[in-house]
Amino acid sequence: MVSLTLPGEQDAVLEPAHEGSGKAHVQILGLSKRYAGQTQDALKNINLQVKRGEIFGIIGRSGAGKSTLIRCLNRLEAPSAGQVVIDGIDIGTLRDRELVQWRRRTGMIFQHFNLLSAKTVRENIELPMKVAGVPAAERQRKVDELLALVGLEQRQHAWPAQLSGGQKQRVGIARALVHDPELLLCDEATSALDPETTRAILALLKKINQQRHITIVLITHEMDVVHDLCHQVAVIDQGEIIERGPVWRVYSDPQQETTRQLLNPQHQALPEYLVPLLTSQRQNTQSRLLVRLRYTGQGASPDLGALSRRLAGEVTLLFSAIEWVENKATGQLLLLLDTSHDRAATQQALNGIADQLEIAGYVTGL
Numbered sequence: 001m002v003s004l005t006l007p008g009e010q011d012a013v014l015e016p017a018h019e020g021s022g023k024a025h026v027q028i029l030g031l032s033k034r035y036a037g038q039t040q041d042a043l044k045n046i047n048l049q050v051k052r053g054e055i056f057g058i059i060g061r062s063g064a065g066k067s068t069l070i071r072c073l074n075r076l077e078a079p080s081a082g083q084v085v086i087d088g089i090d091i092g093t094l095r096d097r098e099l100v101q102w103r104r105r106t107g108m109i110f111q112h113f114n115l116l117s118a119k120t121v122r123e124n125i126e127l128p129m130k131v132a133g134v135p136a137a138e139r140q141r142k143v144d145e146l147l148a149l150v151g152l153e154q155r156q157h158a159w160p161a162q163l164s165g166g167q168k169q170r171v172g173i174a175r176a177l178v179h180d181p182e183l184l185l186c187d188e189a190t191s192a193l194d195p196e197t198t199r200a201i202l203a204l205l206k207k208i209n210q211q212r213h214i215t216i217v218l219i220t221h222e223m224d225v226v227h228d229l230c231h232q233v234a235v236i237d238q239g240e241i242i243e244r245g246p247v248w249r250v251y252s253d254p255q256q257e258t259t260r261q262l263l264n265p266q267h268q269a270l271p272e273y274l275v276p277l278l279t280s281q282r283q284n285t286q287s288r289l290l291v292r293l294r295y296t297g298q299g300a301s302p303d304l305g306a307l308s309r310r311l312a313g314e315v316t317l318l319f320s321a322i323e324w325v326e327n328k329a330t331g332q333l334l335l336l337l338d339t340s341h342d343r344a345a346t347q348q349a350l351n352g353i354a355d356q357l358e359i360a361g362y363v364t365g366l
């Protein structure tokens, strides 16, 4: 996992940032894409809406169509059908010069940073402003502001080759913000980074969303990135959106097999060592009941006091994987009850204590 976040912490960071949140910022309408010479569509009739101030994650496996989708969002790729409407403007109708202007107001960060190796950190950040004809004094002021934002003041004269991956991505983020965009598109922004650096970059993106009220659309193949950063998620598979919704709901109660495979398996499956020990009927007097309590963000909370009040005898907490997503408990607890418990009485005793209660069976030999 990238991080374990406690309820109070996430309250502060996971609310959409912008006062005007709720209004559509990005609308993707009936978007399809088939590359020249291909017989299959890379994207099939995608319809999505991203609200202003939201952090929206698009997750999928390799080849699902993520890059194609994000490239259609900034018009690096022209769709075969459908529209991308950003701030009420159908970007497919923009002519070349308008498109250049529009792209300046849309920040883009990349997996491999795309820095110019012969320019220093400072020069890399300054360059898009030079190209756009921003006066020198204004360029210097903006570079200083962004160096402070991304925490790279001390490294401003370093060359890209002298930077760590996380520092390179900080430069990439600063460069993406030079024209004060309202929308930031992130293409696998943390995929080349180790978990600790990933955590720091995700925290920086959260800060930018909160402080600058920037809508963020990101693509990733890592569910942890979505879990730690996003408000909403859409799952893409073979060019189609197969599942979407608030992160807490998709994470805690995935409807599609592909989504389940992308998630942390600890949230879904029984630990492997238990499977051969489990039977539906009691095998002998040593057989003990295994109970699975699942929390899917629907309102139940893993209240250990309530559990102990309802269950007499010895109760072993065998396994727990609970996380808090947007202040909602998600995951599972596995309890092993002593030999005095039977199925029917336990079912009755624990009724309503979790979002889903499963009497998994009897465990013998543990």
Ligand SMILES: Nc1ncnc2c1ncn2[C@@H]1O[C@H](COP(=O)(O)OP(=O)(O)OP(=O)(O)O)[C@@H](O)[C@H]1O
Pocket (backbone or CB within 6 Å): 035, 036, 038, 042, 060, 061, 062, 063, 064, 065, 066, 067, 068, 069, 221
């Ligand atoms: N320029 C191209 N020409 C032809 N086919 C392409 C092109 N780019 C992508 N494709 C195909 O479109 C489909 C979607 O690819 P895309 O790169 O969008 O997926 P992805 O989810 O970003 O995968 P990855 O995470 O591996 O980059 C794949 O079948 C891919 O082979």
